[in-house]
Amino acid sequence: MRDLIDAPEPEWRAERAKVETEGWGARLLSFQDDDGQWAGGAFIPAHFEEREWSEHGQPWTATCFSLSQLREFGLDPSSERARRTVEKVGANARWEEGGQPYWQGEIEECINGRTVADGAYFGVDVSTIVERLVSERQPDGGWNCERINGSTCSSFASTINVLEGLLEFERATGGTAQSKAARAAGEEYLLKRHLFRGLRTGEPANKRFLCLCHPSRWHYDILRALDYFRASALLTGAAPDPRLGEAIDRLSARRLEDGTWPLDWSPRGRVWFVLDDGPDKPSPWVTLKAMRVLKWWAASSPVAP
Incomplete structure (x- = not known):
């Protein structure tokens, strides 16, 4: 309603209010623990065994991924349920890595980027995590969650996770000179x-970057990046960068005859419930993002002479 058909704000806000009580949002909230967490953990579900990760994939049911999912669903951050959740998570959730209070962040850039995005969206002061992320930028401009293991170059996935967090922080607070400069560098x-090519070879850095994924979790693809640049431009008023054009063309080429876009893959692992019909089937979430990206691109890009 907001991004595709330009419904008046009172109309889409009234629809958005239903996220708390109907559909996927209400269903996810129904799994919340009494202490505000999900699955008894910040990043890892309680009593989770490493064997499950190796056999079935990373679990996605703990607090951090559930909060990010609620943000994507559009839960109204001013709602009573959202405010109670933020307070309870802050009081009770601790990161498994070092026992830090949840809203103080972890040590990994991908996790902290999403924590900043969730915190800023839900009205939490995450400025100390932002300062840390700004200081952890790699010399080539982005971020890499393997920095603590010695990596000195950026990764696509870490960078998009941090960029989304810094953008949400800027939307909520206006940002700082340092956070804006870091975001521009990222x-x-x-x-x-060009959102997917290796700088040295010019070839796709990872073929999966061209595949359409949902839910993204921490993973990267061109649609996630394009949707970020759309949101960034709408916030700042910047014109689309021409270097997005190749990714736009590849996204356009994936449109099916019925006007939808397919899901190529979803991350393996434990979930509360499935959101799409499976690979190679039309995905409402992928279609929504693709359509709003292309709408923005068509409206904002200069007309060729």
Whole structure:
């Protein structure tokens, strides 16, 4: 309603209010623990065994991924349920890595980027995590969650997770000079690579970057990046960068005859419930994002002479 058909704000806000009580949002909230967490953990479900990760994939049911899912669903951050959740998570959730209170962040850039995005969206002061992320930027402009293990170059996935967090922080607070500069540098890291190409070879850095994934979790693909650049431009008023054009063309080419876009894959692992009909089937979530990206691109890009 908001992004595709330009419904008046009172109309889409009234629909958005239903996220708390109907559909996927209400269903996810029904799994919340009494202490505000999900599955008894911040990043890992309680009593989770490493064997399950290796056999079935990373679990997605703990607090951090549930909060990000509620943000994607559009749960109204001013609602009573959202406010109670934020307070309870802050009081009770601790990161498994070091026992830090949830809203103080973890040590990994991908996790902290999403924590900043969720916290800023739900009205939490995450400025200390933002300062840390700004200080952890790699020399080539982006971020890499393997920095603590010695990595000195950025990754696409870490960078998009941090960029989304910094953008949400900027939307909520206006940002700082340092966070804006870091965000611009991270954007340039992706733009130099046309969102998917390796800088040295010019070939796709990872073929999966061209595959359409949902839910994204921490994973990267061109649609996630394009949707980020759309949101960034709408916030700042910037014109689309021409270097997005190749990714736009590849996204357009994936449109099916019925006007939808397919899901190529979803991350393996434990979930509360499935959101799509499976690979190679039309996905409402992928279609929504693709349509709003292309709508923005068509409206904002200069007309060729």
